[in-house]
Amino acid sequence: MARTTPPRRRDTGRPRGQHVTDAVLEATLAELATAGLEGTRIERIAERAQVHKTTVYRRWPTREALIAAALEGLAVDTMANAPDTGSLRGDLIGLLRPVATFLGRAEGRAVARAALAAPAEPHVAELAARSLEGPAATAIEALVARARARGEWRGGAPVDLVLPTLVGALLHRTLLEHADTGAAWLEDVVDLVVSGVAPREHA
Amino acid sequence: MARTTPPRRRDTGRPRGQHVTDAVLEATLAELATAGLEGTRIERIAERAQVHKTTVYRRWPTREALIAAALEGLAVDTMANAPDTGSLRGDLIGLLRPVATFLGRAEGRAVARAALAAPAEPHVAELAARSLEGPAATAIEALVARARARGEWRGGAPVDLVLPTLVGALLHRTLLEHADTGAAWLEDVVDLVVSGVAPREHA
DNA sequence: GGCTCTTTGCAACGAACAGTTGCAATCACG
DNA sequence: CGTGATTGCAACTGTTCGTTGCAAAGAGCC
Numbered sequence: 001m002a003r004t005t006p007p008r009r010r011d012t013g014r015p016r017g018q019h020v021t022d023a024v025l026e027a028t029l030a031e032l033a034t035a036g037l038e039g040t041r042i043e044r045i046a047e048r049a050q051v052h053k054t055t056v057y058r059r060w061p062t063r064e065a066l067i068a069a070a071l072e073g074l075a076v077d078t079m080a081n082a083p084d085t086g087s088l089r090g091d092l093i094g095l096l097r098p099v100a101t102f103l104g105r106a107e108g109r110a111v112a113r114a115a116l117a118a119p120a121e122p123h124v125a126e127l128a129a130r131s132l133e134g135p136a137a138t139a140i141e142a143l144v145a146r147a148r149a150r151g152e153w154r155g156g157a158p159v160d161l162v163l164p165t166l167v168g169a170l171l172h173r174t175l176l177e178h179a180d181t182g183a184a185w186l187e188d189v190v191d192l193v194v195s196g197v198a199p200r201e202h203a
Numbered sequence: 204m205a206r207t208t209p210p211r212r213r214d215t216g217r218p219r220g221q222h223v224t225d226a227v228l229e230a231t232l233a234e235l236a237t238a239g240l241e242g243t244r245i246e247r248i249a250e251r252a253q254v255h256k257t258t259v260y261r262r263w264p265t266r267e268a269l270i271a272a273a274l275e276g277l278a279v280d281t282m283a284n285a286p287d288t289g290s291l292r293g294d295l296i297g298l299l300r301p302v303a304t305f306l307g308r309a310e311g312r313a314v315a316r317a318a319l320a321a322p323a324e325p326h327v328a329e330l331a332a333r334s335l336e337g338p339a340a341t342a343i344e345a346l347v348a349r350a351r352a353r354g355e356w357r358g359g360a361p362v363d364l365v366l367p368t369l370v371g372a373l374l375h376r377t378l379l380e381h382a383d384t385g386a387a388w389l390e391d392v393v394d395l396v397v398s399g400v401a402p403r404e405h406a
Numbered sequence: 407g408g409c410t411c412t413t414t415g416c417a418a419c420g421a422a423c424a425g426t427t428g429c430a431a432t433c434a435c436g
Numbered sequence: 437c438g439t440g441a442t443t444g445c446a447a448c449t450g451t452t453c454g455t456t457g458c459a460a461a462g463a464g465c466c
Contacts, residue, residue, distance in 0.1 A: 013412030014463045020414085037320060038241050041452070052415050057454060116319050116378050117240060158391050161372070164380070165395065168371025169364070175319050176336070177367070188361050192368065196399030216441025217434045223443085244423065255444050260425060407466105414461075422453080432443075 016059070023049040024056055028070035033106035037114050042066065071111050082139045088147040088197075092190045095139055096166055100181040103174040112171060136163055147197075157197035165193055219262070226252040227259055231273035236309035240317050245269065274314050285342045291350040291400075295393045298342055299369055303384040306377040315374060339366055350400075360400035368396055 027048035031040050042063050046053045060066035082095040102108035140163055147153040169189050173181050230251035234243050245266050249256045263269035285298040305311040343366055350356040372392050376384050 012410060012464070014414090014461080016413065042454090043452075053453095054416080054455085055414055058413080061454090063453070113320050116374075117316050158395070161392055161395055164372045164375040165368055165392065168373070168375035169367040170371070171319075171374060172367040172371035176370075189364055189368065192361070192364055192396070192399040194399075195403075196395040196397075200398075200404060215435075215439060217432080217443085219442065245425090246423070256424095257426085257445080258443060261442080264425090266424070409466080410464090412461100412463085414459105416459085417457095419456080420454090422451105424449100424451080426448080426450105428445105428447090430443105430445085432441100434439105434441085436437100436439090 020049070020051055020055060021059065024051060024059070024066070025070045025073055028066055029074065029107050029110070032067065032070065032110040032114070036110065037067070037117055040067065067114065071114060074107065074111055082143060084146065088143070088150070088152045089187075089190055089194050091143045091146065092162075092166065092194065093186060095136075095143065096170065096186060096190065099167065100170055100186055103170055104180060109174060112175060116171075116175075136167070151199065152194075153197055154199040162193060162197070166190070223252070223254055223258065224262065227254060227262070227269070228273045228276055231269055232277065232310045232313070235270065235273065235313040235317070239313065240270070240320055243270065270317065274317060277310065277314055285346060287349065291346070291353070291355040292390075292393055292397050294346045294349065295365075295369065295397065296389060298339075298346065299373065299389060299393065302370065303373055303389055306373055307383060312377060315378060319374075319378075336366075339370070354402065355397075356400055357402040365396060365400070369393070 024045060027045045028040070031045050031048060035041070035044070040063070042056055043053050045066070046056050049056075056066065060069060082091060085091050085094055103112060140159065144153060144159050144162070166189060170181060173179055173185070227248060230248045231243070234248050234251060238244070238247070243266070245259055246256050248269070249259050252259075259269065263272060285294060288294050288297055306315060343362065347356060347362050347365070369392060373384060376382055376388070
C-alpha cells in the first residue's frame, strides 16, 4: 500500500507567533476564573488576548480543546516533588500546602471545578487524572515508605485512602464551604489523618 | 402604606397539571445525568417529558431555575436522619451510607457536580449549602456528643473536620477516581477517621 | 530586495439554543 | 355551560459556536 497523504511537509511561510498562543491561553485562564466553565466565551477570550476570534479557532478546534490546553499549562507542577521533612506530618503538609495554595487562587478553583465536571469534558477529565493523580500517587508512596521506616505507620493502615481523604477535604472546604484553607486548618486535617494511621500505643 | 398590588387572586380557570411538573422535573434529572450540567438543553427536556418547550418556560423562568428546582427534589432527604447505632463507627457509616448510595447513581453525581460548579449557578450553590451542609452538620453534632459520652472521642479532636474529610473522600473517590464506594471502602475510610479522633491509649 | 507560503484580521454566514410572544385549542371547575 | 386559565404551536429575537472566503501582512530564504 502506498503512503496515504504524507502529511505535506510545510516548513516555509510565516511561522505561528508563540506570543499569540501564550496570550490566548493566559486569557482563557483568566476568563475561566471569572466566568466559570459554563460562562467562558471564546469571543471574550479573543478580545482579552488582543486577537481575533478566527485566530483562536485556527489553533484549537473547539472551545473544550482550548480550555483543556489552558488547564494543562497550569496543573502540572503542583504536586510534583514533595520534600522529605523527617516526619509524616511534615511530609504531608509539604505535599498538600501547594495544593491548598493552588485552590486558594480563583484559577486553581476553576481548574478543580472543571476536573470535577469531567464527563462533559473528556479532555479535561483525562488531563486531571494524568497530572493530578499520577504524581500525587508516587509522592504518597515514597512518603509512606519513609513513615513506615520511622515507625509512624500502623501496619494495616490503608495507603490509598490518604490522598482521597486529604485532597477531598481540601476540595470540600474550598469548593463547597467556600472557606479558605489556612495553615492552621491544613495542619488540623493532616493531624487527623496522621493520628488515624499511627500505630496504637497500647500499654 | 397600602398593599402594593394584591397579587390578583385567580382561583378560576384550568389549574396547572401536577403531572406536567413531575414529568419535567424527572426529565430534567435524567437529562442532567446523561448530558451533564453544560450539555442540558431544555428543548430536549421538554421532548423527554412529552411537553412543549413553552410550557416549561412558563413554569420556570430560566434554565438555571429549572435545574435548581429539579435538584431540590432530590438532595433533601439524603443526610436527614442518621441512626443511633451505639458506636461512633456505626453512626458514621449510617450517616455516610446514604450519601455513598446517592453518589453511586448518575443523577446523584450530576447533583454533586452541579453543586461543585456553584459560582456559575448561584441557585444551585445556595441549595447545596442548605440541603447538604445544614442537616449534616446537626447530625454530626449529635453523633459526636454520643461518642464523647462513650469515651470514643479524644478531647482535642476537631468536630468540624469530620464531615469535610469523609464527604470529601467520597467526592474524590466518585468524581475524580471514577471508582465506586463499596461497603468495604466506606468502612475503611470511616475507620481511618475513627482512629484519628480516638483517645490515645497510652501506657 | 523579491518570492513564497503562511498567519492574521475581517466580515459574513449557518446552525444551535435561550427565552419571548401571539394565537388557537383545550380543559378543569363553578 | 361558560369562564378563565393552561397547553400546543409557530414564529421571532438575540447570543454564541464554529466556518468560510478574501485581503493584508510578515517570516524565512534565494
